[in-house]
Amino acid sequence: MDNIVLTEAFYYILLSLFEPLHGYGIMQKVEEMSKGRLRLAAGTLYGALNSLMAKDWISALPVEDGSRRKVYEITATGKALVQFEIRRLQELLDNGLAVSGGNQDD
């Protein structure tokens, strides 16, 4: 897991899948979490979900009868990756605040 750096989109998709969610739900959750900054288009999300499934970071749950909507959920591997990423981001954040003092005027 050492050299894996997640894009913002992948990171937020993984986060939103700590609870099972369907495609459109993921789009909404990511937009909500990023306060409107990250808006995933449907084609982009579909490709990302396939990538994440291929890496076994998320899985598609069996569909309930009647509902054609696939539901996705993060895997144990995915969760471990998120933890790793959070530690990496925390390190960046800590150093940034320590050096710049978090001072935004200049």
Added chain:
Amino acid sequence: MTKTVRKLFLAWQHEKEEQWLNQMSASGWQLTHPGLFNYRFEQGPPNQYLYALEYINLSDAKMKDYFAFLEEAGIEIIGQTLNWVYYRKANDGRPFEIFSDLASKTEHMQRLLKIYYIFFVLEGFFFIDNLLELLSGDFGTRHIVMTILFGLITLLFATAIFSVLRQIQRWKRGGMR
């Protein structure tokens, strides 16, 4: 009321085509049938729908799965021509796009580039083959015509490749991530 408009967009001008369809929508004309040259429109409320295009090269099963996914997001398929799928979405005041980041937009263009590269090499081969016949002294009409024809086709694909690569560069330079 309906009308048909004849227009030609080359494959790598798909963004221009989307802009045009959205402009038509703004003037109150909604696309009902896309075609190679003939686009059929129906009069309706201005800006009712927004439109997008995607070049798709998937198996039928994978395409069905993809379209079902898009439907969840309110995206409808209104037609297909030569592997290009036309989508529309009810206008909610936000821009309509199928791809929102550089990686997926580039991947979309790679689908086109793959085809273009193959044809470029193939046509280039025929061009050079006929050119060599000319250069070796065989000035038959056939070789002259074929050299010109394959030369032009090779140039067309070179232009296509160049245009797509330039588009990708523009996105990168524009700061897209």
